[in-house]
Amino acid sequence: MWQIEHQCPQCGAPVTLQENDRLLKCGYCRVELYITSEGCMRYCIPCSAPVEQIIYVPYWRFRGAAFYCTIPTMRHSFIDSTYIAADIKNIPEALGLRPQALKLRFASTDIKAAAFLPETSFKETLPLIQQRLSIAENISMITNVYYKEFIGENLSLIYAPYLLKGNMLYDAVLNRPAASIDPELQETLLTGDKQLKWKASFIPTLCPNCGADIKCTRHSLALACASCNTLWSQDNGTLSRMKFSILKNAERGTNHLPFWRMEAEINGIQLASYADLARHANLPKAVKPEWESMQLSFWAPAFNTTPEIFRRLSRQLTAIQPPSEQRINSAIPDNPLDITIPASEAIESIMLTLADISVDKKELYPKLKKIRVNPESARLVYIPFSYNSHEYINKQYCISIYKKSLDAAPSI
Ligand SMILES: [Zn+2]
Numbered sequence: 001m002w003q004i005e006h007q008c009p010q011c012g013a014p015v016t017l018q019e020n021d022r023l024l025k026c027g028y029c030r031v032e033l034y035i036t037s038e039g040c041m042r043y044c045i046p047c048s049a050p051v052e053q054i055i056y057v058p059y060w061r062f063r064g065a066a067f068y069c070t071i072p073t074m075r076h077s078f079i080d081s082t083y084i085a086a087d088i089k090n091i092p093e094a095l096g097l098r099p100q101a102l103k104l105r106f107a108s109t110d111i112k113a114a115a116f117l118p119e120t121s122f123k124e125t126l127p128l129i130q131q132r133l134s135i136a137e138n139i140s141m142i143t144n145v146y147y148k149e150f151i152g153e154n155l156s157l158i159y160a161p162y163l164l165k166g167n168m169l170y171d172a173v174l175n176r177p178a179a180s181i182d183p184e185l186q187e188t189l190l191t192g193d194k195q196l197k198w199k200a201s202f203i204p205t206l207c208p209n210c211g212a213d214i215k216c217t218r219h220s221l222a223l224a225c226a227s228c229n230t231l232w233s234q235d236n237g238t239l240s241r242m243k244f245s246i247l248k249n250a251e252r253g254t255n256h257l258p259f260w261r262m263e264a265e266i267n268g269i270q271l272a273s274y275a276d277l278a279r280h281a282n283l284p285k286a287v288k289p290e291w292e293s294m295q296l297s298f299w300a301p302a303f304n305t306t307p308e309i310f311r312r313l314s315r316q317l318t319a320i321q322p323p324s325e326q327r328i329n330s331a332i333p334d335n336p337l338d339i340t341i342p343a344s345e346a347i348e349s350i351m352l353t354l355a356d357i358s359v360d361k362k363e364l365y366p367k368l369k370k371i372r373v374n375p376e377s378a379r380l381v382y383i384p385f386s387y388n389s390h391e392y393i394n395k396q397y398c399i400s401i402y403k404k405s406l407d408a409a410p411s412i
């Protein structure tokens with residue numbers, strides 16, 4: 001796990017954070033602050049060169065699962081890697097192990113460098129990453145990939161420091177040549193922004209609704225206020241209220257696991273109602289007339305787990321369609337599992353679940369490219385599970401989840 005060194009915004013003491021930490025806890029002044037940002041987190045790799053001479057080159061850092069729709073079955077692989085986010089040839093495509101050996105710093109408007117190169121979007125970069133990975137895993141060689149998707153648990157930008165000396169670009173950490181640069185590119189490099197417009201914000205863990213202290217866990221993407229039963233997520237430096245439901249508790253001695261329930265308009269295939277799904281997935285139940293008008297929801301875990309379990313839970317809950325009734329004004333569950341997958345990532349799983357649950361993959365997969373998913377809504381739903389030392393169990397839905405699959409890395 002990568003580490004970030006920062007100074008406590010309140011007392012200035014050094015604090016070491018892990019890259020997916022959302023909470024800064026100062027060991028000296030005891031302040032607790034929630035870390036937010038506009039877009040993904042951005043970090044710089046430290047080096048001893050004078051900062052005003054440094055050209056910072058961005059790299060995407062991503063951790064998550066790639067899913068490939070292939071016949072006869074869907075495949076997945078876990079990815080934990082970096083890839084250059086700028087269109088420059090000759091420079092190393094990935095960062096290798098360096099960031100793990102060094103403590104990163106938050107990138108910030110305070111750093112005045114020679115240039116910060118603008119990043120290419122992750123969507124634009126992903127096909128290049130997937131191409132590299134497919135080759136590495138032999139996926140493209142052996143079979144047709146009809147659709148692929150990446151679902152990330154962590155996406156950030158890392159700025160690696162380089163120095164321009166004559167026509168050579170030097171790696172400023174290793175102090176050795178990285179690439180020879182033609183004059184036109186030299187000019188482009190130096191026209192990058194001298195300062196970033198990005199910074200991390202550290203906000204008090206106080207409920208925006210009632211002002212109470214919010215108990216916050218280290219990795220959770222949401223803050224739950226036990227005083228007024230509200231749930232908050234960060235959105236560009238401010239907290240905004242999240243809608244949520246809690247399913248009725250049929251289990252004893254429960255823990256609550258968070259899931260996303262998502263509605264979407266599907267074009268290119270008839271999949272609007274539960275009856276459509278029952279036919280599409282060949283569910284072992286007779287289609288009832290009322291199912292024809294029952295809106296279909298797609299489900300996905302809102303917590304990190306292995307790609308296998310992510311797929312299985314998404315399929316199971318989508319096939320079950322848990323009821324949408326809600327316990328209004330009821331308390332937020334005690335110690336629910338952390339929400340670590342945002343709705344924006346979960347939405348990407350709709351197409352995968354649609355493909356994974358299909359009974360006739362040979363018929364469906366060649367048509368996947370023509371299917372369009374237009375997400376309409378996403379709501380967080382807590383589902384109660386009883387548990388023992390090994391697993392979480394929901395007897396009503398016949399679902400069990402090994403606890404190990406939640407803690408173990410790799411995960412998504
Ligand atoms: Zn402090």
Ligand SMILES: [Zn+2]
Nearest residue numbers: 207210225228
């Ligand atoms: Zn509150």
